[in-house]
Amino acid sequence: MTIQISNITDPDEMYAALKAKLGNIVPDVELFYKSRLAARINRLKQERNAVILGHNYMEPALFHSIPDFVGDSLELSRKAAQTDKDIIVFCGVRFMAETAKILNPSKTVLIPSARAGCSLAASITAEDVRRLKAQYPGVPVVTYVNTYADVKAESDICCTSSNAVMVVNSLDSDRVIFLPDEYLARNVANETGKRIIFPTRQPRQSDAQIEFEMIGWHGRCEVHEKFTVEDIRAIRKDFPDVVILAHPECSPEVVAAADFSGSTTAMMKYVERTQAPRYLLLTECSMADNIAGANPDKEMLRLCSVRCPHMNEITLEDTLLALQKTQYVVDVPPDIRERARRAVERMIAIGPVGKKD
Ligand code: 13P
Ligand code: SF4
Numbered sequence: 392m393t394i395q396i397s398n399i400t401d402p403d404e405m406y407a408a409l410k411a412k413l414g415n416i417v418p419d420v421e422l423f424y425k426s427r428l429a430a431r432i433n434r435l436k437q438e439r440n441a442v443i444l445g446h447n448y449m450e451p452a453l454f455h456s457i458p459d460f461v462g463d464s465l466e467l468s469r470k471a472a473q474t475d476k477d478i479i480v481f482c483g484v485r486f487m488a489e490t491a492k493i494l495n496p497s498k499t500v501l502i503p504s505a506r507a508g509c510s511l512a513a514s515i516t517a518e519d520v521r522r523l524k525a526q527y528p529g530v531p532v533v534t535y536v537n538t539y540a541d542v543k544a545e546s547d548i549c550c551t552s553s554n555a556v557m558v559v560n561s562l563d564s565d566r567v568i569f570l571p572d573e574y575l576a577r578n579v580a581n582e583t584g585k586r587i588i589f590p591t592r593q594p595r596q597s598d599a600q601i602e603f604e605m606i607g608w609h610g611r612c613e614v615h616e617k618f619t620v621e622d623i624r625a626i627r628k629d630f631p632d633v634v635i636l637a638h639p640e641c642s643p644e645v646v647a648a649a650d651f652s653g654s655t656t657a658m659m660k661y662v663e664r665t666q667a668p669r670y671l672l673l674t675e676c677s678m679a680d681n682i683a684g685a686n687p688d689k690e691m692l693r694l695c696s697v698r699c700p701h702m703n704e705i706t707l708e709d710t711l712l713a714l715q716k717t718q719y720v721v722d723v724p725p726d727i728r729e730r731a732r733r734a735v736e737r738m739i740a741i742g743p744v745g746k747k748d
Contacts, residue, residue, distance in 0.1 A: 397443065397457055397458055400430050402426055403426075404430075405433075406427075409426050412684045413680075416451055426456070431711055432457045432707065432711050435714045435715065439478055441477065441478035442460070442470075443457050443459050443482060444458060444461075445458025445461045445483070446461070446483035447462065447463055447678055448655065448674075448678060449483075450705075451677060451680040451681055453482060453707050453710070454677070455681070455684055458482060463654040463655040464552070464553075465738075466656055468536070469739060471494050477498065478498065479495065479498050479501070481721070483502075483705065484507040486509055488500050488501075492721050492728070494732065496725075499720060501717065501719060502705075503704075503705050504709050504719070505719045509537050510611065511538070511572050512539050514571045514610030515571035515608055515610055516542065517542050521545060523590070523606065523608075527566070530567065532545065532546040532567075532568045533546065533555075533559060533569045534548075535549070535552075543731035544726075546734045551738070552638065552640065553654035557741055559583055560583060566606070567606070568605075569587075570608045571609075571610030572608070573607055574612070574615065574616070574641060575639050575640055577607070577642075578646050579605070580604075580607075581643055613699075615673070616641075616642065617697055618637065618641050620645060622645075622673075622694055623635060623649065623673075626692065626694060632668045634651070634671070635670075636649060636651045636674075637649035638652070645673060649673060655674065655675075655678060659682055662686065662691075663682075668690065670692065671694055672691070677702070679693055
């Protein structure tokens, strides 16, 4: 998706454009202040020959003003691989910026905050993966892109929430190691009909007894693990006609109780192409505002105000500083980069959409 506002460098024009999109969602004083910052960022972006990539979880004023491209993890990886700009500014979290560097090593990749981590990426180390590979020799390793580069370097192929099922099905193996998100692994196991075990929780079985096909890890997204089936029951009681969408990082019980599950972009597209009286997203809460801004005719319910604290680190102020000071430069050591690149490129070659997209 291309956002034309990303070319606006005049502050008053930016204010008018943001007001048209977000006038009903963001307070006027905030829009005015942020329009000044956004116009300066777009001017500097042009002067420095930079491209800005923005994840779907960016706060509404940023999301609708400065990114040249917005999208889910997979779409942004593809854009990072294709850009001919000198600088990539990644408005997202560190593992995403690392993926951009892995795919485009000759470019300068910047992330506006050095503190934008991810609970899933922090849940596993390269040494953990090496131990699992020793425990299950020859079994292909699939890692979710929500991991750091050294973990990707230990894997055979990456996946995102939009292609995880497709990636697992593409492997010519009846067993896979799938890391590190417990819930995504269980959701993929459900969709592919595979059984799953968690070696960090269950005792190892002897090979003769093995009847599983996916080997998982215990990582969880600190945002999506908060949603419960009880939340869904309560909201359906008050709004029987609501359509509920859950990100596959939610528990399998939550996904089963929802009406649709898919990547952040798959959820956006679902809302855009359907006509329900109202929608509820079980994901980072900025996304409902971002969808409402682009689709004023859709009613988006808000269950909570859960924001990802890591995505929340990325602000317009820090993005301006990133371009002014060329900070924070994201680097990946060449040996790790090369091994990680194979896993990411293998994923990109497979295709963008999963079964439910
Ligand atoms: P998507 O790939 O669906 O955008 O998800 C990224 C993410 O971090 C979700 O929490
Ligand atoms: Fe990581 Fe969850 Fe934040 Fe996504 S929402 S970046 S998975 S902590």
